[in-house]
Amino acid sequence: MLAMTGSFVPAKAEVKPIAAPPQQHDIAGSKVRTRFVVLLDRTADFQISALQNPNRVVVDLPDVKIHLPTMSGDKPIGLVKSFRGGLAAPGKMRVVIDVTEPVIVEKSVLEPGKHNTPSRLVLDIVPVAARDGAAPRKPLPQASHVGLGTVQPPLPKPAVRPEVRAAKSFRPVIVLDPGHGGHDGGAVRNGTVEKEVVLLFGHALRDKLNATKRYKVLMTRDTDTFIPLEERREFAEKHQAALFIAIHADYAGSTARGATIYSLRDNVANELRRSARGEALNGDIENRIRPADPRDASAIRNILADLQQMEVDVNKQRSSLFARSVIEYMGEQTNMMSNPDRTAAFTVLRTAKVPAVLIELAFVTNREDAAKLKSDEWRSKVAESIQTAIDNYFSHQAANNPYVAVSAPVDEEPTRQAVPRRRR
Secondary structure, eight states: OOOOOSSSSOTTOEEOOOSSOOOSOSEEEOSSOEEEEEEESSOOOOEEEEETTTTEEEEEEESOOEEOOOOOSSSOBTTEEEEEEEEEETTEEEEEEEESSOEEEEEEEEEOOOSSOOEEEEEEEEEHHHHTTSSOOOOOOOOTTOOOOOOOOOOOOOOOOHHHHHHHSOOOEEEEEEOOBTTBOOOEETTEEHHHHHHHHHHHHHHHHHHHTSOEEEESOSSSOOOOHHHHHHHHHHTTOSEEEEEEEEOOOTTOOSEEEEEEOHHHHHHHHHHHHHHHHHSOHHHHTOOSSTTHHHHHHHHHHHHHHHHHHHHHHHHHHHHHHHHHHHTTTSOEEEEEEEEEOOGGGOOSSSOEEEEEEEETTSHHHHHHHTOHHHHHHHHHHHHHHHHHHHHHHHSOSTTEEOSSOTTOOOOOEEOOOOOO
16 A cells, blocks of 8 residues: 555645635634544545554445545644545555544545536544543534434454565565676676665665565566576566566766666667557467357457557657656665666666556666765665655556546656667
């Protein structure tokens, strides 16, 4: 699950106006009773659980588009400390509300939207102690367009240990690919060996991602081992990775410095698109699907071909979106090349199944860059910036709804430079 506090939008995103009356009290109340409101793009079934250790309220929904309240600062509002939302599993949206003490949801109601306004899921949260008579109840401040009925939510479920819940939850697979290894040392200069520094960086990024408990992180190599390029790419495809990140260090003249991000060149993506369509059209549909009417085989082939082409297009768009996210956040922690968003035909990027980028961290041929590549402190802060970029990317994927606009739309193709590169 994505861990975001406040409105469920990617970092540095702009929230579009929504077709709903301004909400005066999306979170309102006190330690005695707090109201929490979630906007939905449609009515839907929901399930509510109040859990302890840690104390929280969990709202499970189908895959609807949501908008959470705005909460600034670290100070709790009533019983609510923070909240986050995201895809807990395919087709399943979850909102987690962290609270200051054990609570129950006293009332919950879903108000259908009117006149093209969002539906509103309204929750009244009270402490367990108050429900048991340890504290008097106080009325909530009046919230606009809120009319709670006497709907009784499901009884709270027994608490489950966090590590057990994490193990059962859906987590996107991220494959990290530190370049070179074994007999292939990569670029060497200024006392810096590419295969060594990129492996250390891969470990640092893996540890940052694992600490979030949001992702399943795999590495093509985590020791000084040589892996053929095609096997690295196939490893990501086999594990149905949601992201494939190749990690390298660059080599050029001594004055060149900074990071560069590569995604797949357009003409290569077009080749993959044609290849994918050809495979679908020439596949043995009759034996694999066995259509009732043999005349349907041609129509099925065309449908599968269209889906294959669509998969290539979606992966290219997602790769481009992620590359821009990396440039934005990584650029805050280290130098970037003047034109860091580039395309190439590297072997590891030639995939129609996985969004893939190759990150050149810095130049081993530049003394300052080489020193950074060997610095634990630099690796930590740059790995953290890429982790933030990954969080931002997956937040956009989960929250891509009418209420959210990312700073760089997917269909807006930036100016990109294609350059010949050494084999990756």
